Amino acid sequence: MKRIISVILSAVCVFSCFLLSGCGEKNNNALVYYLNFKPESAAVYEELAKKYEQEKGVKVKVVTAAANTYEQTLKSEIAKTDAPTIFQVNGPIGYEAWKDYCLDIKDSKFYSYLSDKSLAIKDDNGVYAVPYVVEGYGIIYNNAIMDKYFALKNRQSKINSMGEIKSFEALKTVVEDMTKHKKELGIDGVFASTSLSSGEDWRWQTHLLNIPLYYEYKKSEQDPTLSLLDAKEIAFKYEKNFKNIFDLYIENSVTSKTLLGSKSVADSMAEFALGKAAMVQNGNWAWSQISGVEGNTVKAENIKMLPIFTGIDGEEKQGICIGTENYLAINKNASEEKRKASLEFLDWLFSSETGKKYVTEKLGFISPFNTFKVGERPNDPLASEIDRYLKDDATETVPWIFTAFPSENFKKEVGSGLLDYVQGQADWDALKKTIIDKWKSERG
Amino acid sequence: MKAVKRYFPIFVMPTLIAFLIAFAVPFCLGLFLSFTEFRTVTDARFVGLENYIKIFTSDETFLNSLWFTVKFAVTTVVTINLFAFLLALLLTRNIFGTRLFRTVFFMPNLIGGIVLGYIWQLIINGVLFRFNYSITSDAQFGFWGLVILMNWQMIGYMMIIYIAGLSNVSTDVLEAAKVDGAGALTTLFKVTIPSVMPSITICLFLTITNAFKLFDQNLALTAGAPGGRTRMMALDIYETFYGSTGAEGIGQAKSVIFFLLVAAVSLTQLMLTRRKEVES
CATH class of the missing domain: 1.10.3720.10 (MetI-like)
Known part of the structure; x- marks a missing residue:
């Protein structure tokens, strides 16, 4: 009896081993493995994969990394036998880290579609990563509240419309006067919360810091991003300007300074959507967040974007910040067949009718490819604002040079330095020192 | 006693394999990786004690x-x-x-x-x-x-x-x-x-x-x-x-x-x- 039982048990054991390994193999026949960076588009990519398999008969496997865990996921996935064939790097720094895995795609169709070839990441004579989406950020404002303010009889500022705000001085005057009249305007503060809780501070330590550093490297001979990439040290010449705008945000905020450390980006987008704040610094990706807030009072036609003015000479010609940190690369170590299939998939996604429709309508991307015609743009209010600034010849957009910031740790330290400053545990000079020192040590 | 010996692999193997995969191998690999510079666990480059020195200096x-x-x-x-x-x-x-x-x-x-x-x-x-x-x-x-x-x-x-x-x-x-x-x-x-x-x-x-x-x-x-x-x-x-x-x-x-x-x-x-x- 015992014997029979043990035979059965071992049979079950052996059988389950086969079963497990069998399951593992099933997924292996996907030729294209796309490791997706944007959790908000996970469902769309799944749908795309199905569509592609229907049309072309090639199986695409899509895995989405949870928010803020792309590096971790990529690190473990790429070491596997069944590694991602298409993955994302976040700019020149990301490329440095993954360059042993990036295939040279200078002869691919996918790269040939790129309208502005200078946007791609190049090394020696090769092209290793290509951006697939262009994004922009600035100060998003609710025009309905602004109109209400400009209609106030007892306002003190001499500025009569948003069009007249072309400098930090003007912005400051309006914002401070609005704070005085916040009861009449029905807002809790002009700016939505300056979210500084951990992982929620990227709007300041990355996006806002982009502006002073851009001006510091603007006049250099080569491209500012490349000079910043070479910079072993920064002078942080425009720290006063960084302070100007940051102070304006926190002094005229919905939330009192001591509580900012517990606010998230979602909190501040909700404040904006509910009409509690008139302005918020963020980018076009925030549209889905604004429109998704329950009971939101902001109408799409009232959502506009203003450049982030900091009081630097010549800023009346400054536009919003437009650039990308989303670059696609092909895994060099994948088999020839898989690499080819992956490039074909990207080619299909960004040039076929079905693919393009998904990109503009479902993913909501402004694509930097010449395969997209004028009408083929997402039509949400923030994307149209980016279009407006791109077409405006009077202003010059600010590129995203933060892709050359030394590391995640650098940004994190800047973020906690800002929090210390806001909470009064450190003064501005300490923060300035942190930024300069951390740059040096993280680059070194 | 004889029976126990004969079936020893069947009873011990599952646990042993699990122990090796989930503990012993990662532990040894981790120890080895601490002496290297690496991006993913498969492309390590030996650097000696440098990592340990950096912890206490920089x-x-x-x-x-x-x-x-x-x-x-x-x-x-x-x-x-x-x-x-x-x-x-x-x-x-x-x-x-x-x-x-x-x-x-x-x-x-x-x-x-x-x-x-x-x-x-x-x-x-x-x-x-x-x-x-x-x-x-x-x-x-x-x-x-x-x-x-x-x-x-x-x-x-x-x-x-x-x-x-x-x-x-x-x-x-x-x-x-x-x-x-x-x-x-x-x-x-x-x-x-x-x-x-x-x-x-x-x-x-x-x-x-x-x-x-x-x-x-x-x-x-x-x-x-x-x-x-x-x-x-x-x-x-x-x-x-x-x-x-x-x-x-x-x-x-x-x-x-x-x-x-x-x-x-x-x-x-x-x-x-x-x-x-x-x-x-």
Whole structure:
């Protein structure tokens, strides 16, 4: 009896081993493995994969990394036998880290579609990563509240419309006067919360810091991003300007300074959507967040974007910040067949009718490819604002040079330095020192 | 006997394979990787002791988090064991509803660390907001927040272990003490505590190791804010590993040091308390 039982048990054991390994193999026949960076588009990519398999008969496997865990996921996935064939790097720094895995795609169709070839990441004579989406950020404002303010009889500022705000001085005057009249305007503060809780501070330590550093490297001979990439040290010449705008945000905020450390980006987008704040610094990706807030009072036609003015000479010609940190690369170590299939998939996604429709309508991307015609743009209010600034010849957009910031740790330290400053545990000079020192040590 | 020998592989193999895959191999690989510079675990380049040197020369965060962790460990080990033991004493008397209370006190242990962290963040912020503070306003808030959280989570578990120990104290000895005229306190310190020494060993071991390797709760409650001053060692290792490019080896070296430290502390503790255990 015992014997029979043990035979059965071992049979079950052996059988389950086969079963497990069998399951593992099933997924292996996907030729294209796309490791997706944007959790908000996970469902769309799944749908795309199905569509592609229907049309072309090639199986695409899509895995989405949870928010803020792309590096971790990529690190473990790429070491596997069944590694991602298409993955994302976040700019020149990301490329440095993954360059042993990036295939040279200078002869691919996918790269040939790129309208502005200078946007791609190049090394020696090769092209290793290509951006697939262009994004922009600035100060998003609710025009309905602004109109209400400009209609106030007892306002003190001499500025009569948003069009007249072309400098930090003007912005400051309006914002401070609005704070005085916040009861009449029905807002809790002009700016939505300056979210500084951990992982929620990227709007300041990355996006806002982009502006002073851009001006510091603007006049250099080569491209500012490349000079910043070479910079072993920064002078942080425009720290006063960084302070100007940051102070304006926190002094005229919905939330009192001591509580900012517990606010998230979602909190501040909700404040904006509910009409509690008139302005918020963020980018076009925030549209889905604004429109998704329950009971939101902001109408799409009232959502506009203003450049982030900091009081630097010549800023009346400054536009919003437009650039990308989303670059696609092909895994060099994948088999020839898989690499080819992956490039074909990207080619299909960004040039076929079905693919393009998904990109503009479902993913909501402004694509930097010449395969997209004028009408083929997402039509949400923030994307149209980016279009407006791109077409405006009077202003010059600010590129995203933060892709050359030394590391995640650098940004994190800047973020906690800002929090210390806001909470009064450190003064501005300490923060300035942190930024300069951390740059040096993280680059070194 | 013969049969046992013959079927030995069948019974041991599954566990052995699981042990090798999930523990032995990653451990050895981790040890090896701490001497290398690597991006993914398959492309390591040997650099010798460089990573270890860097931890103590160019990285002040490790020592800061070590100090914070030690403070935290000392505080929680004392408070958790004290409260758990007192609760156990209380709930081994014949009071109405002891079973219900035991269950209630044990329940927090069933909730995962991340969830607990966020729940306590809400509670603590809810209180601090009234005074215009948040948990990140001061490192002290984060520290005590973590202490409260850990107490809330661990007391029930330790209490159960102490209850098991207390109900095994022989009534003969207790009665003998009573006959000899020992007071309640004397009985507690001279009879009860020495008899539950095995439970104390286990509880101290669990609380010390848990305090040192705390991660989820720390990540969810403060994530090191403000300024990394509430960052414990496990979180520091995690952030080193994923935060800066090319620092994976340093993170790995930190975790080797971390392992040695936790092993040394807990083994010393085991040795010390084992000596005090008595046969009753």
